[in-house]
Amino acid sequence: MLKLGLGLGFMILLPIFVAIAIVNKSLSLISILMICMGICGLFGSLLYFILPKRRPVEVVLVEGEGRENNSAKDSSSVIKKHRIDCYLESTSANIKKNNSSVIGECSGISRESGGVLNMALGDSNPAEIDEDLHSRQLAVYGRETMRRLFASNVLVSGMQGLGVEIAKNLVLAGVKSVTLHDEGVVELWDLSSNFIFSENDVGKNKALASVQKLQELNNAVVISTLTTELTKEHLSKFQAVVLTDVTLEKAIEFNDYCHDHKPPISFIKAEVRGLFRNDNPALVSCVDDERLEFQDGDLVVFSEEDTSNFGIHEKGGIATQVKEPKLLNFKTLREAIKDPGDFLLSDFSKFDRPPLLHLAFQALDKFVSEMCRFPVAGSEEDAQKLVSIASLINENSGDGRVEDINPKLLRHFAFGARAVLNPMASMFGGIVGQEVVKACSGKFHPLFQFFYFDSLESLPTANLDPSEFLPLNSRYDAQISVFGSKLQKKLEDANLFVVGSGALGCEFLKNLAMMGVSCGEQGKLTITDDDVIEKSNLSRQFLFRDWNIGQAKSTVAASAAALINPRLKIEALQNRVNPETENVFDDTFWENLTVVVNALDNVNARLYVDQRCLYFQKPLLESGTLGAKCNTQMVIPHLTENYGASRDPPEKQAPMCTVHSFPHNINHCLTWALSEFEGLVEKTPAEVNAYLSNPVDYTNAMMKAGDAQSRETLESVLECLEKEKCETFQDCIMWARLKFEDDFANRVMQLIYSLSGRRVN
Numbered sequence: 001m002l003k004l005g006l007g008l009g010f011m012i013l014l015p016i017f018v019a020i021a022i023v024n025k026s027l028s029l030i031s032i033l034m035i036c037m038g039i040c041g042l043f044g045s046l047l048y049f050i051l052p053k054r055r056p057v058e059v060v061l062v063e064g065e066g067r068e069n070n071s072a073k074d075s076s077s078v079i080k081k082h083r084i085d086c087y088l089e090s091t092s093a094n095i096k097k098n099n100s101s102v103i104g105e106c107s108g109i110s111r112e113s114g115g116v117l118n119m120a121l122g123d124s125n126p127a128e129i130d131e132d133l134h135s136r137q138l139a140v141y142g143r144e145t146m147r148r149l150f151a152s153n154v155l156v157s158g159m160q161g162l163g164v165e166i167a168k169n170l171v172l173a174g175v176k177s178v179t180l181h182d183e184g185v186v187e188l189w190d191l192s193s194n195f196i197f198s199e200n201d202v203g204k205n206k207a208l209a210s211v212q213k214l215q216e217l218n219n220a221v222v223i224s225t226l227t228t229e230l231t232k233e234h235l236s237k238f239q240a241v242v243l244t245d246v247t248l249e250k251a252i253e254f255n256d257y258c259h260d261h262k263p264p265i266s267f268i269k270a271e272v273r274g275l276f277r278n279d280n281p282a283l284v285s286c287v288d289d290e291r292l293e294f295q296d297g298d299l300v301v302f303s304e305e306d307t308s309n310f311g312i313h314e315k316g317g318i319a320t321q322v323k324e325p326k327l328l329n330f331k332t333l334r335e336a337i338k339d340p341g342d343f344l345l346s347d348f349s350k351f352d353r354p355p356l357l358h359l360a361f362q363a364l365d366k367f368v369s370e371m372c373r374f375p376v377a378g379s380e381e382d383a384q385k386l387v388s389i390a391s392l393i394n395e396n397s398g399d400g401r402v403e404d405i406n407p408k409l410l411r412h413f414a415f416g417a418r419a420v421l422n423p424m425a426s427m428f429g430g431i432v433g434q435e436v437v438k439a440c441s442g443k444f445h446p447l448f449q450f451f452y453f454d455s456l457e458s459l460p461t462a463n464l465d466p467s468e469f470l471p472l473n474s475r476y477d478a479q480i481s482v483f484g485s486k487l488q489k490k491l492e493d494a495n496l497f498v499v500g501s502g503a504l505g506c507e508f509l510k511n512l513a514m515m516g517v518s519c520g521e522q523g524k525l526t527i528t529d530d531d532v533i534e535k536s537n538l539s540r541q542f543l544f545r546d547w548n549i550g551q552a553k554s555t556v557a558a559s560a561a562a563l564i565n566p567r568l569k570i571e572a573l574q575n576r577v578n579p580e581t582e583n584v585f586d587d588t589f590w591e592n593l594t595v596v597v598n599a600l601d602n603v604n605a606r607l608y609v610d611q612r613c614l615y616f617q618k619p620l621l622e623s624g625t626l627g628a629k630c631n632t633q634m635v636i637p638h639l640t641e642n643y644g645a646s647r648d649p650p651e652k653q654a655p656m657c658t659v660h661s662f663p664h665n666i667n668h669c670l671t672w673a674l675s676e677f678e679g680l681v682e683k684t685p686a687e688v689n690a691y692l693s694n695p696v697d698y699t700n701a702m703m704k705a706g707d708a709q710s711r712e713t714l715e716s717v718l719e720c721l722e723k724e725k726c727e728t729f730q731d732c733i734m735w736a737r738l739k740f741e742d743d744f745a746n747r748v749m750q751l752i753y754s755l756s757g758r759r760v761n
Contacts, residue, residue: 130220134174135536140627144712145441150174152440155238157181157230158245159206161193161420162272164214165429166242166436170221171214172539173437177222178214179238181230182206182245189471192478193272193420195510195564199475217542232257240266240436248337248365255333266439269333270432272424273364274416274482275455276357328448336449337362339400344451355402357452360413363390374418377481378466383414412456415469419478422514424455426507434628444628460487475565476516492520495592499577499609500599501529501557504623506543508597509557513565526589528573529554578608590616597621610635610643687713688720 129146131138138146152175156167159182170178186194186201186209194210201209207225215223226234232254235241241258243251251269258265331339343354366389367382368374375382387410394401431451438446460483468484471477480488494517498508509527512518518525533541533548533556543560544553558572575581596613598620600606606622613620613635620635622643635642691698702710726732 133535133539137173137539141437141441141443142712144715145443146174148441149437151176152239153177153179153237154240154436154440155179155181155226155235155242157241157243159184159194159210160190160245161195161422161425162270162429162432163242163244164194164196164210165425166244166270166432167210167214167223168217168542169429169433170436171217171223172542173433174218174539175221175436175440177224179224179226180207180210180214181226181234183227183229188473188475189478191475192514193422193425195422195514198563216545218539230254235265236261238265240268240439242268242270242432242436244270244272247369248362249369252332252334252337259330259332266436267333268432268435268439270428271361272420272428273361274413274419274421275424275458276360276413276416276453328446330449338397340450342448344447344449346451346453350454352404353454354450354452355400356406356409357413357454358450359390359394359397359402359405360386360410362393363410364413364417366393375414377415377418378469379414380411383411386410386414386417409456412459416482419481421479421482422511426511428453458483460484479515488516489520491515491517493522494518494594495523496525496595496597497589497593498525498527498597498599499529499605500601501527501541501543501553502531502537502599502601503540504625505529505553505599506541506557506560508599509543509561510564512597513561513568516565516567518569519565519567523569525568525570526573527554527558527570528575528577529557530574530576577605577612585612587616590618593618595619595621598623600624607644614642614644684716684720687717691717691721 129138129143129150134146141149154170154175154177156163156170156178159167159180163180163182167178167180182205184206186197186204186206188199188202190206191197191199194206196210196213197206205225205227207227211223211225215221230246230250235254235257241254243254246254246269255267255269258267330336331341340355340358343358345351345354347353363386364374367386371385375386387405387407390405390410394405431447435446438444464484464486468486469481470485472480472485474480476488496512496518498505498512501509505527509525512525517523529552531553533544533551533553535546535549537553538544538546538549541553543557548556552572552574554572554574558570561570562568573584575584577585590612593616596609596618598606598609600609601624606624610620610622612618614637617637619637620643621632622635623632624630633643634640699714702714724735726735
């Protein structure tokens, strides 16, 4: 493959560069050969270079201390430890697992020496990135962003459904530490939303009951607990603070502290309540029949076209969007409550909804402060009191008054105010978790101030008797308080088919089990996936553990879901869903289904399942993810179009996560090659020249920008001027030779090492 790539590349590129040399009279024969050889290697080894790699593990021997025999020569006192930011503190005291407030574990470390394992907070040495585990994240975020994320300490306060979903996502993302805060104890009610809790945890502190299962998700993250009252003094050691279950008064107090702290601490407050979140202008023409991907205000850079005079564009040229650093000035919570500004819309059919929900959450906080409880589901008296409080707050809101407070919506809000529903917690847990990653890494644009969302469309259309909302002393009581007991019964008797048990499949299984779907006498959930678990799956497919590597995904996922809800009736299969397996998934199978849920990763399989659902008139939930993007589509017979009825236009550019990690066509390879070439011979030299021409102004401008991109640019300039500085032509040859060796030899061997024994290429 390498020889073929070199040969083809050489044959194609050599005439091109010879022609350039003849025209410009600027390139020597050696230069031509070096450039051709370097780029030719791309054709033969590009896939090896851009796939995830794993470097050999560095091992350190640590002498055990504090052992009873106190023998330094005891072989059991020597343990192996992977080189990551952690240390082992030895102690002669006995450590009781239930009283442990810090749990952190490094892969490969033995606990036989009686030590307490903790992270070395503040260690200046950056943690090694486990590229097998975090390959997808690494492709989306980049190496420097991941290192900043790995150095971040986060506090999550409130271990109800939302809090534990946020903590789960942060642990999977690989932050340095997560501190769980909650003073309350587990109630049966909490089992409706928190997938960590079981009936055996009732009566235990919520934070302590969450630690062990969260720790299993990622042993490199230190998870600690705080079970006493949260004070401002606790916040100083964190880079981000997330509050999910505090009063507005307390939230304002903590936000003021975080806002004034030096450096500022990122602050997020989240709640889930029921179903409720100039002269001579330049003219540029575009290619006919091509959709313009840019929007008003986007900054673009033109190449291969002279734009110095800003005349009328005739032909040629490439426009590339440039991401500009943007400074956002966030108001404090105290200010933003009174003057929220523009809300981020989640549904463009509900333009008037965010201001009303802003008012509703303030009214609920005041209701709880006065009554020391949440409104009772189905209580008209409590609903009316909430409406009265909202009216009073609205009257005192000045210019921010809402014209119509919509008593009907506030009534629904009051009925479900106490409930934290698992689907809502799961969705918002993902959103808030991503916002924490943005805050810690400086990557991507954050949500600006307030975001409200509601799903009133999910409520039953018929008026229900108040008795429908009464608790049944079951784990579904929170859900019953919103939807009623009849709908809960339908969910329990549903017959579902989940296709795929990857990242989305794991989330779906968890949510379905928490909701009680297919947990009744007539219910059944069938899941199928023909894939097996790999290490790279563990960073996002949270139902799997490292000891499950090599096992069937569907079997392990089904077992994990049954642990979340022992009443779940689930069958795991390892069959693909396609025409060849219609003897397994026959007509009787499809006819007996209630709903089909897709969690697939390829279009052909989606189209086949869509065709079967269309034929048998079955509802289909279709969804997918791609990097930081996602989509979902509900297909309802006789109401919506089916999945195969329309196709999205092909993307102009392949996502960078695909280009760098999972290329599957020639365009991905070319995109990667172009990006690498521009970085080596255009962007980095231009930045170095800009620095050399005026070092003081250049450095000040970068420091003023203060964003992740500026830091990466400075690091590339420093590397070019120090580590890779070329003063003579011989230095240039040396640099090119080492670059070629690293790209097309070392990394190929690294890939072979990483995949050795797992697959054949």
